[in-house]
Amino acid sequence: MAGYLLRRLGMSILLLFGVTIVTFTLANLVPGNPIVAALGEGAASNPATVEAYIEKHGLDQPLPVQYLNYLVNLFQGDMGVSLRTGQPVASDLAKAVPATIEVAIGAIIVSLAVGVALGALAAYRRGKMSDQVVRVVSLLGLSIPTFWMALVAFNIFFLQLGIAPGSGRLSPILAPPPTVTGLYTVDALLAGQWVTFMDAMAHLMLPVFVLSLFTIGLLTRFVRTSVLEVLDADYIRAGRAKGLTGPRMLFGYTLRGASLPILTIVGLAFGSLLSGTVLVEAVFAWPGLGSYAYNSATSLDLPGVMGVGLVVGVIYLGINFAVDILYGVLDPRVRLA
Amino acid sequence: MRTKIRYVASAIGLSASLVLVGCAATAPEGGSGSAPSSIVIDTAFTLETGDPGRNYVPTGYMVSKALYETLLDFAGSDESTPIPGLASYEQNDDATVFTFTLADGRVFSDGTPITADDVVFSLNRVKGMTESKANFLMEGIEVKKVDDKTVELSTATPSLKLPALMTNPSLAILNSKLVIENGGTTDNSDAAEKFLNTTSAGSGPYVLDSLDFESQVVLTENEKYNGEEDIDFTRVVIRSVSESATQKMNLEGGDSQVAVDLSGDQVAGLGDGVNVFSTPSAQTIFLLLNQSADVAGVTANPEFASAVRYALDYPALLELAGAGSEQATGVIPPSFLGALTDGVEQDLAASKAALAASGYAGETITLEYPNDYPVGGVSFTPLAERVQSQLADAGITVELAPAPFTTQIDEYVNGREAFSIWFWGPDYADSANFLPFAAGAKVGLRAGWTAEQDPAVVDLAAAAENATSMDEREGAFSAFASALQEQGPFVPLIVPGSNIATADYIDGVAYNSTWTMDIAELQSK
Numbered sequence: 001m002a003g004y005l006l007r008r009l010g011m012s013i014l015l016l017f018g019v020t021i022v023t024f025t026l027a028n029l030v031p032g033n034p035i036v037a038a039l040g041e042g043a044a045s046n047p048a049t050v051e052a053y054i055e056k057h058g059l060d061q062p063l064p065v066q067y068l069n070y071l072v073n074l075f076q077g078d079m080g081v082s083l084r085t086g087q088p089v090a091s092d093l094a095k096a097v098p099a100t101i102e103v104a105i106g107a108i109i110v111s112l113a114v115g116v117a118l119g120a121l122a123a124y125r126r127g128k129m130s131d132q133v134v135r136v137v138s139l140l141g142l143s144i145p146t147f148w149m150a151l152v153a154f155n156i157f158f159l160q161l162g163i164a165p166g167s168g169r170l171s172p173i174l175a176p177p178p179t180v181t182g183l184y185t186v187d188a189l190l191a192g193q194w195v196t197f198m199d200a201m202a203h204l205m206l207p208v209f210v211l212s213l214f215t216i217g218l219l220t221r222f223v224r225t226s227v228l229e230v231l232d233a234d235y236i237r238a239g240r241a242k243g244l245t246g247p248r249m250l251f252g253y254t255l256r257g258a259s260l261p262i263l264t265i266v267g268l269a270f271g272s273l274l275s276g277t278v279l280v281e282a283v284f285a286w287p288g289l290g291s292y293a294y295n296s297a298t299s300l301d302l303p304g305v306m307g308v309g310l311v312v313g314v315i316y317l318g319i320n321f322a323v324d325i326l327y328g329v330l331d332p333r334v335r336l337a
Numbered sequence: 338m339r340t341k342i343r344y345v346a347s348a349i350g351l352s353a354s355l356v357l358v359g360c361a362a363t364a365p366e367g368g369s370g371s372a373p374s375s376i377v378i379d380t381a382f383t384l385e386t387g388d389p390g391r392n393y394v395p396t397g398y399m400v401s402k403a404l405y406e407t408l409l410d411f412a413g414s415d416e417s418t419p420i421p422g423l424a425s426y427e428q429n430d431d432a433t434v435f436t437f438t439l440a441d442g443r444v445f446s447d448g449t450p451i452t453a454d455d456v457v458f459s460l461n462r463v464k465g466m467t468e469s470k471a472n473f474l475m476e477g478i479e480v481k482k483v484d485d486k487t488v489e490l491s492t493a494t495p496s497l498k499l500p501a502l503m504t505n506p507s508l509a510i511l512n513s514k515l516v517i518e519n520g521g522t523t524d525n526s527d528a529a530e531k532f533l534n535t536t537s538a539g540s541g542p543y544v545l546d547s548l549d550f551e552s553q554v555v556l557t558e559n560e561k562y563n564g565e566e567d568i569d570f571t572r573v574v575i576r577s578v579s580e581s582a583t584q585k586m587n588l589e590g591g592d593s594q595v596a597v598d599l600s601g602d603q604v605a606g607l608g609d610g611v612n613v614f615s616t617p618s619a620q621t622i623f624l625l626l627n628q629s630a631d632v633a634g635v636t637a638n639p640e641f642a643s644a645v646r647y648a649l650d651y652p653a654l655l656e657l658a659g660a661g662s663e664q665a666t667g668v669i670p671p672s673f674l675g676a677l678t679d680g681v682e683q684d685l686a687a688s689k690a691a692l693a694a695s696g697y698a699g700e701t702i703t704l705e706y707p708n709d710y711p712v713g714g715v716s717f718t719p720l721a722e723r724v725q726s727q728l729a730d731a732g733i734t735v736e737l738a739p740a741p742f743t744t745q746i747d748e749y750v751n752g753r754e755a756f757s758i759w760f761w762g763p764d765y766a767d768s769a770n771f772l773p774f775a776a777g778a779k780v781g782l783r784a785g786w787t788a789e790q791d792p793a794v795v796d797l798a799a800a801a802e803n804a805t806s807m808d809e810r811e812g813a814f815s816a817f818a819s820a821l822q823e824q825g826p827f828v829p830l831i832v833p834g835s836n837i838a839t840a841d842y843i844d845g846v847a848y849n850s851t852w853t854m855d856i857a858e859l860q861s862k
Binding site: 039051052053086087092158159165167171173285300 | 375469470549577578
């Protein structure tokens with residue numbers, strides 16, 4: 001197992017190095033002048049300001065030198081200064097990442113609960129009306145544009161029905177809880193701020209609901225297929241022949257047997273949730289990674305873009321690493337592969 | 338049986354949680370944030386510093402305006418005449434020396450009296466910080482203390498724009514002692530920004546409570562404030578809400594009280610309980626026709642610009658802009674000195690004659706524009722399509738070439754576009770901001786229009802720049818605007834509207850081209 005772990009870890013580090021090369025190269029290949037984008041037209045026409053800016057950000061160096069500087073700084077925890085916010089990218093991301101993780105964790109929990117239940121139900125009721133309904137629902141979840149769904153949900157649940165709060169992570173009247181994890185719900189609990197906790201939970205509802213729709217659709221279809229395969233397996237038939245039914249059959253045997261492919265899809269879905277929340281975050285004014293990525297890209301904030309690229313890369317690699325390890329734990333044959 | 342009990346208990350627990358969450362959704366601590374003493378403003382953030390001396394972006398100006406004061410100010414939406422702020426002023430006959438006298442008894446938020454030393458430090462700080470985006474505002478201005486109450490600003494050439502410059506929030510007066518104690522200097526070694534991101538050091542009606550560049554800024558009442566504003570809202574939350582559709586719903590649902598970035602169409606669809614303040618902004622959207630033979634083909638012929646100018650149906654273009662917008666009567670927008678009263682009217686016969694004289698032989702002209710950067714709610718794609726259609730009717734074939742703003746702007750500022758749609762807005766409230774449209778000046782050169790190509794326009798710009806009396810100045814700017822309208826390589830199209838929507842119990846909204854609105858002027862009816 002130790003050898004397996006080391007191999008996976010080494011591969012992840014190599015891939016991470018590749019991610020830095022790709023993000024740096026892509027960011028610098030983007031057409032456009034980051035100086036004009038960052039300074040604005042007025043300031044960009046002032047030679048003294050432009051000169052000071054170029055010097056401060058090392059933009060007068062050749063690209064390979066800039067990349068080496070970037071790597072050296074990265075090892076020291078310095079991801080550069082955002083051209084857009086004027087703040088260190090690391091501190092910007094330290095606020096944005098927990099905001100997205102909080103909503104993504106919520107979405108994955110809801111997706112798992114609903115998706116697995118619906119998928120298993122559809123498999124057990126194969127070909128019947130409930131199976132057809134679940135398949136249609138999952139198809140809708142996959143095909144409805146998330147941005148549109150976010151606007152519709154916000155309109156209905158906040159504006160029309162008044163049962164959801166407005167945009168943002170917290171009501172304007174409340175101050176954020178003292179930062180420990182950056183997750184408002186957790187930090188509020190740690191600080192014993194119950195009102196803040198409930199308010200943060202309330203603000204999570206709609207973004208989690210909208211974000212989970214796609215993943216629910218994905219998981220439902222995947223679980224259905226996986227469970228159907230397991231249901232046809234010999235050991236399940238044998239179990240049935242011996243009289244196994246109900247929850248024990250479902251949770252003890254069928255879902256356990258289908259857990260590896262489900263684990264894969266959950267890992268991928270979590271990664272895509274973290275990096276794919278751009279439009280949902282825009283609608284709900286959620287100051288997370290998606291908003292940061294969008295704002296950085298549209299304002300040609302290269303350090304910001306590279307920072308987001310690196311963080312998303314690290315998260316994906318981390319999830320893949322964790323999934324690989326869980327594979328090894330759940331199926332010993334994998335460790336030998 | 339035990340399993341069933343467990344399921345039932347779980348279901349009850351889950352239901353209770355949802356009810357609690359639902360309660361929190363509708364009734365956070367102290368209500369929904371619409372308490373009479375507090376107000377929530379939604380805007381698409383452009384904010385990168387709490388340091389006024391380094392700021393050059395709209396949200397930053399709005400925040401600075403609430404926290405700090407400047408030597409001069411504007412009353413409401415009237416940007417034609419600066420009025421006293423922290424000081425009154427006099428100028429010499431040559432308009433090269435401006436003497437500012439500080440008002441009596443004014444103090445910073447920590448109670449420290451405001452003196453001439455604070456003014457000298459604050460202005461010289463911006464002048465010395467060449468890496469500050471606001472640095473150009475102090476270009477060519479010398480600052481000298483006369484006595485504890487008096488400061489003299491001087492320029493080498495006449496500068497009637499200087500009073501307007503002194504209204505810019507970047508030139509706010511800071512508590513010099515406090516800022517110096519926290520790293521402030523008058524050169525690039527200045528290290529006070531970090532401090533000013535957490536604590537305000539000004540004399541404005543508000544003080545900074547908290548600042549998060551990605552989500553919100555919270556302001557609270559400055560209890561030591563002894564200026565003329567009588568504020569109604571003692572706590573102000575300015576939130577980052579990039580989607581204007583979300584701003585609209587937040588306002589309608591009572592989660593916010595002011596929405597700053599609604600388009601003309603969006604304000605038209607607002608229901609009862611909302612006030613809308615619509616007015617022309619200070620932005621001018623225009624067509625650029627490059628005059629450089631190296632860059633352009635037929636567009637380099639001034640007659641071709643005339644053909645385009647008279648071919649367009651301006652009221653039809655204006656339909657795309659919504660509430661508050663107006664036809665651009667020239668490069669100078671209507672609220673500024675020297676703006677022309679009437680815009681160009683469609684004249685197809687004149688267009689045809691000019692087109693024939695231009696040597697146009699039916700070739701396809703490429704129209705470039707940024708397709709992801711609406712200005713005042715005006716998206717350039719439908720505008721470009723309508724221009725294309727109208728020019729086709731006049732016999733000019735146009736091909737559209739949209740691109741993202743960040744890609745397109747580099748081509749534009751480097752003068753590599755033959756035919757494009759762009760916009761221009763002032764850095765401070767003065768018509769001098771539009772002199773860069775002259776031949777040989779910044780925007781003129783972007784259109785390949787050199788000083789040698791039109792010395793008469795260069796002279797008109799110089800006359801406007803160097804005027805020493807307001808009457809002379811107004812005439813000079815009008816002559817400049819007229820000349821551009823007749824023979825310049827620009828076709829001004831639209832001045833988009835600014836639409837600020839508020840809850841119906843809020844009054845006092847006044848649009849300003851620099852700081853958007855003065856938060857301290859918002860009043861509860």
